[in-house]
Amino acid sequence: MRILLVEDEVSLANAVKKILEQQGYVVDAVNNGRSAVDYALGAKYNLIILDVMLPEINGMEVLKTVRKQNLSTPVLMLTALSALSDKVTGLNHGADDYMTKPFETEELLARVGALTRRTGDIIMNRIEYKDLSLDLNSAVLSCGNESVQLSHKEFGVIKVLLYNPTMMITTESIIENVWGSESEATDNNVEVYISFIRKKLKYLGSKVTVRKLQRLGYRLEVT
């Protein structure tokens, strides 16, 4: 969950950022309206917390501008004023909620929670090489429309190879990376896992193979 916090009072901004980060939100904070618009339109946030009183471009203008650009991210407006007109203007310009300063942590979290109850964004993290694609989140290795689940150790070994696809990787380096430098793992452990991986590459029908150069190490190759 990513939140854009637009607040020019540094101490308040820091406090809110900290509170939200403790809850596991990723928070970007900016202190003026111009940056707010840039950030809001430039990155995908799950929520924007927007102070009305800002230098240069005020919060209401920011809201109007980004809504005009069809941004549908929920917006929680913040203000020191309890002025009714502001509340009405804000809600009518597409703010989703409104909170007056000062507020307490609990209220902030209740409101943020209510607004972020939306499907989370998906950031896929993967390594690709030739016809192979390794999903780093799920340890699934794919080729074309076939894919296989890797175990933890298989995942570790192929990761080392895929991160350095043209390099020779020594057995020691694989052991160090996957089993850890204190481990008692032997060459045979690596051999067994390379064998498992080869079997899966074959099953996937990949062009990529694991080549062993005698006494030197392993390297990915393309047939």
Added chain:
Amino acid sequence: MRILLVEDEVSLANAVKKILEQQGYVVDAVNNGRSAVDYALGAKYNLIILDVMLPEINGMEVLKTVRKQNLSTPVLMLTALSALSDKVTGLNHGADDYMTKPFETEELLARVGALTRRTGDIIMNRIEYKDLSLDLNSAVLSCGNESVQLSHKEFGVIKVLLYNPTMMITTESIIENVWGSESEATDNNVEVYISFIRKKLKYLGSKVTVRKLQRLGYRLEVT
């Protein structure tokens, strides 16, 4: 648009009713908690405006009762108290917005407008994924025409999964979200709850399953 107005001060009730009717809303007004529950459950309203201070059963009780009955109609709470605890309690019990008395016509209309625009917006009150629907107000999980009540912890766990339906969710992240970062909860606590949830998914006959990838975390999958 039908609105249920729950307010015991006759003059205020009449005034609000009149204002809303001028805007084209159909308004039913009741003056006590017992009737409020009956009306709320008996007819389909697009919004319930609920005073906290009521004779016999107070507004908070009304809210809790109807949410327990799986009612997901948006609720705007009204109160003379500006007590923070009430706001938080209200929001946590499934109120959608909060307004302190006295208020002005404009604010009322802005908030009513915001809440009635939102009807049909599944996002605020429920999360849906494939054949599953989780009512965020009542913690009822449904699939087709079957549904089950979830306990607080079950609700917390499945919420984390449903918010990020395609992502791997680590056990740590579940613990942090559901038990809190300071808690002493262990992996086994999560395992037990995942087991409860699986049993309920099976009972519901859902296509969705909870998959555990060893050492990586949990993820929803579709069979």
Added chain:
DNA sequence: GACAGTTCTTAAAATAAACTTAAAATAATA
């Protein structure tokens, strides 16, 4: 082609992770 040194594969054994269940402890509710 025989030998020695590697490397590869496989199956079984050992270990670790994950699951389920029931009972105990705690919390919520009547």
Added chain:
DNA sequence: TATTATTTTAAGTTTATTTTAAGAACTGTC
């Protein structure tokens, strides 16, 4: 306070992964 529901703990079971180990298959040298 009594009752009920929820949550935690803990132990036993199941399942998956990892390690071990032994033999087969290569590779290069003589």
